Amino acid sequence: MVIKSSSNKFFKFFKSLLSKKNRNIENLFLVEGKKVILESLTYTRPEYVAMSETFYSDNKNKELVTKISSLCSTYIFTETIFNKLSSTENSQGIIGYYKQLHKTNLKQIKTGRYILLDDVKDPGNAGGIIRSADAFSIDGVILTKECVDLYNPKLIRSTMASIFRVDIYILEEKADIASLKDNDFKIVSTSIGNAASSYKYKFNGNLVIVMGNEAKGISDEMLSYSQEKIYIPMNDGIDSLNVNVASSIIMYEMNRDEKANC
Amino acid sequence: MVIKSSSNKFFKFFKSLLSKKNRNIENLFLVEGKKVILESLTYTRPEYVAMSETFYSDNKNKELVTKISSLCSTYIFTETIFNKLSSTENSQGIIGYYKQLHKTNLKQIKTGRYILLDDVKDPGNAGGIIRSADAFSIDGVILTKECVDLYNPKLIRSTMASIFRVDIYILEEKADIASLKDNDFKIVSTSIGNAASSYKYKFNGNLVIVMGNEAKGISDEMLSYSQEKIYIPMNDGIDSLNVNVASSIIMYEMNRDEKANC
Numbered sequence: 460m461v462i463k464s465s466s467n468k469f470f471k472f473f474k475s476l477l478s479k480k481n482r483n484i485e486n487l488f489l490v491e492g493k494k495v496i497l498e499s500l501t502y503t504r505p506e507y508v509a510m511s512e513t514f515y516s517d518n519k520n521k522e523l524v525t526k527i528s529s530l531c532s533t534y535i536f537t538e539t540i541f542n543k544l545s546s547t548e549n550s551q552g553i554i555g556y557y558k559q560l561h562k563t564n565l566k567q568i569k570t571g572r573y574i575l576l577d578d579v580k581d582p583g584n585a586g587g588i589i590r591s592a593d594a595f596s597i598d599g600v601i602l603t604k605e606c607v608d609l610y611n612p613k614l615i616r617s618t619m620a621s622i623f624r625v626d627i628y629i630l631e632e633k634a635d636i637a638s639l640k641d642n643d644f645k646i647v648s649t650s651i652g653n654a655a656s657s658y659k660y661k662f663n664g665n666l667v668i669v670m671g672n673e674a675k676g677i678s679d680e681m682l683s684y685s686q687e688k689i690y691i692p693m694n695d696g697i698d699s700l701n702v703n704v705a706s707s708i709i710m711y712e713m714n715r716d717e718k719a720n721c
Numbered sequence: 722m723v724i725k726s727s728s729n730k731f732f733k734f735f736k737s738l739l740s741k742k743n744r745n746i747e748n749l750f751l752v753e754g755k756k757v758i759l760e761s762l763t764y765t766r767p768e769y770v771a772m773s774e775t776f777y778s779d780n781k782n783k784e785l786v787t788k789i790s791s792l793c794s795t796y797i798f799t800e801t802i803f804n805k806l807s808s809t810e811n812s813q814g815i816i817g818y819y820k821q822l823h824k825t826n827l828k829q830i831k832t833g834r835y836i837l838l839d840d841v842k843d844p845g846n847a848g849g850i851i852r853s854a855d856a857f858s859i860d861g862v863i864l865t866k867e868c869v870d871l872y873n874p875k876l877i878r879s880t881m882a883s884i885f886r887v888d889i890y891i892l893e894e895k896a897d898i899a900s901l902k903d904n905d906f907k908i909v910s911t912s913i914g915n916a917a918s919s920y921k922y923k924f925n926g927n928l929v930i931v932m933g934n935e936a937k938g939i940s941d942e943m944l945s946y947s948q949e950k951i952y953i954p955m956n957d958g959i960d961s962l963n964v965n966v967a968s969s970i971i972m973y974e975m976n977r978d979e980k981a982n983c
Contacts, residue, residue: 583845587963594955594962617963624958656983691973692980693856696886700856701849701879704969707962711953711970718954721918 461512462536465543469534473509473544476556479608486559488610490622491547496555497523498620500530505555508533511541514552523553546612561602561609561627565638568628570665571598572713574706575636575646577681578605578672585609586617587703588670592625593618595710596717599626601667603633603681633680639667646685648677649705651698654688662713670706723774724798727805731796735771735806738818741870748821750872752884753809758817759785760882762792767817770795773803776814785815808874823864823871823889827900830890832927833860834975836968837898837908839943840867840934847871848879849965850932854887855880857972858979861888863929865895865943895942901929908947910939911967913960916950924975932968 462470473489475481482488487506490496493514499505508527514520515535527533536544544554574592579585585607592600607614609629615622630636640646644665669685671677677685691700691708700708724732735751737743744750749768752758755776761767770789776782777797789795798806806816836854841847847869854862869876871891877884892898902908906927931947933939939947953962953970962970 587966591962591966594959596956621959656980658977658980658983692976692983694858697856697883700853700969701965703963704849704853704966707966708970708973711973714954715920718918718920721920721954 460535462534463540465540470536470540470544473507473534473554473556477544477546477612479610482559482610487556488559488615489546489612490555490557490615491545491553491612492551492616493520493523493553495620496527496553499555499557499623500526502623503557503560504530505557507531507556509541509544509554509556510535511538511550511552512536513538547616559610560622561629563629563631565601565628565630565635568599568639569642572662572666573597573599573601573668574710575601575667575669575681576603576606577633577669577677578603578675579670579702580607581673581702582607582611582614583617584673584701584703586614588706589618589625589627590621591703591707591710593621595707595714597625597710597713599628601628601630601636603630633678633684636667636681636684640684640686645687647687647689648682648685649709650688650690652690654690657689657691657709657712660689660712666713668709668713670702670709673702722797724796725802727802732798732802732806735769735796735816735818739806739808739874741872744821744872749818750821750877751808751874752817752819752877753807753815753874754813754878755782755785755815757882758789758815761817761819761885762788764885765819765822766792767819769793769818771803771806771816771818772797773800773812773814774798775800809878821872822884823891825891825893827863827890827892827897830861830901831904834924834928835859835861835863835930836972837863837929837931837943838865838868839895839931839939840865840937841932841964842869843935843964844869844873844876845879846935846963846965848876850968851880851887851889852883853965853969853972855883857969857976859887859972859975861890863890863892863898865892895940895946898929898943898946902946902948907949909949909951910944910947911971912950912952914952916952919951919953919971919974922951922974928975930971930975932964932971935964
């Protein structure tokens with residue numbers, strides 16, 4: 460049955476999930492695109508899937524449609540109203556709705572290497588960092604509550620399917636990071652000088668690397684928890700890099716020893 | 722004199738420069754924001770500057786306004802019509818118009834280390850790469866003609882002021898790269914395997930590192946000119962990084978020896 464009316468209750472429900480407030484009430488988020496949804500099935504299953512009539516009836520999608528229909532409730536919409544459910548201008552015609560997957564209890568973390576984003580605001584930056592964390596086998600990404608909404612559709616798109624593979628924590632309070640410090644973790648802030656060069660720093664042991672907000676850098680509070688500082692050496696005239704680029708370079712360095720045989 | 726009417730000829734001229742076609746006819750491009758325009762004055766001078774009435778009359782901007790008025794023709798617009806000249810939603814109230822600054826003749830290049838973008842389409846990626854090229858003291862960035870327009874306002878914003886400091890070439894034909902090969906340059910493509918690890922590769926001598934399109938990677942034609950391949954080792958499940966991230970990691974590695982004493 461193809462849903463044609465925007466007064467349909469499923470249409471209204473899915474449309475409501477374009478807002479952060481409703482996503483949080485329902486504990487859901489949305490993922491768009493055939494490739495990423497297909498990849499997600501390795502790790503989880505969607506709660507619901509919405510498809511456009513065109514996507515649903517395209518022979519190329521038959522296998523995916525059959526598979527998804529066996530996993531969760533699927534809803535087919537006319538092209539016109541389907542487009543109102545999408546967060547992109549050029550939708551591929553399929554949207555998956557998944558349970559939110561972040562954690563909040565840092566006490567679960569016993570060992571490992573993490574990136575902490577201190578109030579990073581741009582969805583493309585935060586999503587890109589999650590994608591790179593996956594590529595460089597980082598154990599997880601920790602977001603302060605003041606960061607961009609983790610389930611912002613642009614952020615989710617920028618992660619590619621990495622959102623399903625990387626452990627993500629959202630801090631209730633910045634002070635919560637102290638529990639990791641008590642737990643044998645070193646908190647390391649990125650800085651622009653008076654610090655150890657990323658070319659030489661030994662990324663050993665349990666680590667949290669702190670990356671700052673795009674405009675303001677790392678907050679005084681987060682700096683107060685950090686025991687060491689590192690920086691990425693740059694051309695003298697330049698004092699900053701894009702935060703996704705800087706984070707990715709640090710994670711690339713953290714993965715160096717793992718890939719010593721490459 | 723404050724320009725109030727959208728039929729004013731200067732208003733119409735500046736507005737026309739929001740389109741690529743007109744920018745190329747006039748050989749101009751636009752840069753927004755107080756900080757970047759101030760920084761640009763170290764390297765060049767704008768041909769024209771447009772300001773909103775509010776920006777112009779704000780005491781905080783007095784010094785900049787005086788300096789700029791001594792360098793080029795400035796035009797003041799009412800808030801309402803000024804906003805139509807801006808490419809951003811939240812304009813700071815000042816736009817500089819500069820002569821286009823790319824070069825096309827690769828024969829000018831005798832030595833150095835360059836990044837070549839093979840049909841990179843996203844303005845944020847291309848602009849971010851120019852910003853990182855500046856940070857890591859790369860000699861220049863070479864764009865294929867099929868790349869995103871260099872003077873796309875979002876690209877220019879992403880470079881911060883690096884657009885004024887990095888040499889940029891636009892290739893008329895991909896085959897033009899052969900002239901560098903004849904000139905003792907090594908052309909090195911980034912790849913996803915069967916290649917030398919970026920952790921170990923020696924970035925010595927005259928180099929052009931080729932980065933591919935976001936979806937398709939490096940074109941067959943560009944591959945045919947390349948003598949070596951390198952890759953960035955990643956988690957087994959992952960086969961790509963964002964092109965700005967990947968380019969920046971390579972440039973960070975290229976700069977390692979320069980910063981050996983850091």
